Amino acid sequence: MNLEQVSKLESKLLLSTYERYPVLLRKGRGVYVYDDKGRKYLDLLSGIGVNALGYAHPAITKTIARQAKLLVHTSNLFYHEYQGRLAAALTKISGMDRAFFTNSGTEAWEGALKLADPCPGACLSRPDVRRAGHYAQGKISRAVCSRGPRRGVRAI
Amino acid sequence: MVPGVEFVQFNDVADLVRKFDSTVCAIGFEFLQGEGGIRPVSREFAETAHKLARMHNALLIADEIQSGMGRTGRWFAYQHYGIQPDLVTVAKPIAGGLPLGALLATEKVSECIHPGMHGTTFGGGPLACAVALQLVTILQKEKLLNHVQKIGGYLVEQLQKLQKKHRAIREVRGVGLMVGLELASADLAKEVFQQMLKRGTIVNRTDETVIRLLPPFIVNKQHIDTAIRQLDQVLAQNTSAVAANAAGRNQ
Numbered sequence: 378m379n380l381e382q383v384s385k386l387e388s389k390l391l392l393s394t395y396e397r398y399p400v401l402l403r404k405g406r407g408v409y410v411y412d413d414k415g416r417k418y419l420d421l422l423s424g425i426g427v428n429a430l431g432y433a434h435p436a437i438t439k440t441i442a443r444q445a446k447l448l449v450h451t452s453n454l455f456y457h458e459y460q461g462r463l464a465a466a467l468t469k470i471s472g473m474d475r476a477f478f479t480n481s482g483t484e485a486w487e488g489a490l491k492l493a494d495p496c497p498g499a500c501l502s503r504p505d506v507r508r509a510g511h512y513a514q515g516k517i518s519r520a521v522c523s524r525g526p527r528r529g530v531r532a533i
Numbered sequence: 534m535v536p537g538v539e540f541v542q543f544n545d546v547a548d549l550v551r552k553f554d555s556t557v558c559a560i561g562f563e564f565l566q567g568e569g570g571i572r573p574v575s576r577e578f579a580e581t582a583h584k585l586a587r588m589h590n591a592l593l594i595a596d597e598i599q600s601g602m603g604r605t606g607r608w609f610a611y612q613h614y615g616i617q618p619d620l621v622t623v624a625k626p627i628a629g630g631l632p633l634g635a636l637l638a639t640e641k642v643s644e645c646i647h648p649g650m651h652g653t654t655f656g657g658g659p660l661a662c663a664v665a666l667q668l669v670t671i672l673q674k675e676k677l678l679n680h681v682q683k684i685g686g687y688l689v690e691q692l693q694k695l696q697k698k699h700r701a702i703r704e705v706r707g708v709g710l711m712v713g714l715e716l717a718s719a720d721l722a723k724e725v726f727q728q729m730l731k732r733g734t735i736v737n738r739t740d741e742t743v744i745r746l747l748p749p750f751i752v753n754k755q756h757i758d759t760a761i762r763q764l765d766q767v768l769a770q771n772t773s774a775v776a777a778n779a780a781g782r783n784q
Contacts, residue, residue: 398730408749408756410735419734421760426567426599426711426747429626430671434751437629440667441660448659453652459662463635466669470608472617473637477646478657482598482624485634486561489620491651492642493559493592 379413405432544575553585560586561594561620564610568599570740571706571713579614592619592642598634599711602626603672603750606682606709613708629668633661677750684752685709691761699768703742710752714744721771728767734760 378386380401401413408431410418423429430437451457464476479485542548543566553560560582566572586593595618600610602623611618619642624634634656672678689707692714696702704715716722719741726738739745748756 400730408752417733419756419759421746421748421752422735422737423747423749424630425737426604426625428630429602429750430629430668431749431751434629436667436671437664440664444660444663450655450658452654453657457659459659459666460657463662463666466666467623467635467637471621471637473621474640475638475643477636477638477651478662479634479636479653480632480655481634482622484653484656485598485622485624485636486596488636488651489561489594489622492620492638492645493594
């Protein structure tokens, strides 16, 4: 399919949430991505800050392939060896103590709000958190969204 | 929108103090705003938020989704301020392009969570976590945070040089490889990002007038020089076009 066909199909079938750049991407290598016609683009946006190591980094590709052959999904009913090790790495670099893993930033933020909204009944024996219990009806001030709800939604 | 959320004017310490009382359970912000146009929180604002959170037994939440994992030349943007939050949200670059996010918490805050209270089916799967672990290893082994500091400094320097040449550049902001270029108008910003794309370089427009750059950490001087040369040409062309339009209207 070419760009015209893809965009026609999407405009008919997808919710119109995005204004895409008129480019159909096929592959990426290092700091470059290539479109369906083989045109090369220097990517200074890295998928909105995601592709820190660029595209098709050999070690990342190798890890994906190796793990895909072993185990892709387990649910959190089971142990696998990587959550604990990743938590160790992340807490070390951040100075924090524990981690909870999600699928996206939005979910991480949702988790933060859930923790900030005090846990009813869970911590009644601890004075400091019990006091926080009153704050269930309280407010969460988000400077990040200082200029209106729309930006707030996008910021997370 | 989440109910019970109140917004504070960005970097307005008086507004923050006015709105922060004992009914507030948490305050969260990006130490370096991303979608908001690459704007750093002032030291005074960050320190006041920290102090007020401690005073009222509220949580300080650092949103590091865009600025975290080395993007600013340190692991997290709050580390530039010497402030330790109670909760940190991380995502974007964490798993080399696979979807993964993390919520990091202090021991004290963690004590509030017990089995069954919160969970996810997909979150923290072996594929994404194995890749994330590999990513952290590479960032450390290849000393990429140092590189981000150096190359980010070079990028800002080159943009500032460009600013001297083009009055349409109102401000250059950023830390590490999280950089914004404030232009004179939303139309110009739109034109610039579209014409950069035509020339084969991907940038992005955010907050109407800001050209945002979030390059991969492996970017080098040669890539930046290419982009700067293109920006120079695009700005020269458009500023003269805008001037010609204005002259046309005046006739």
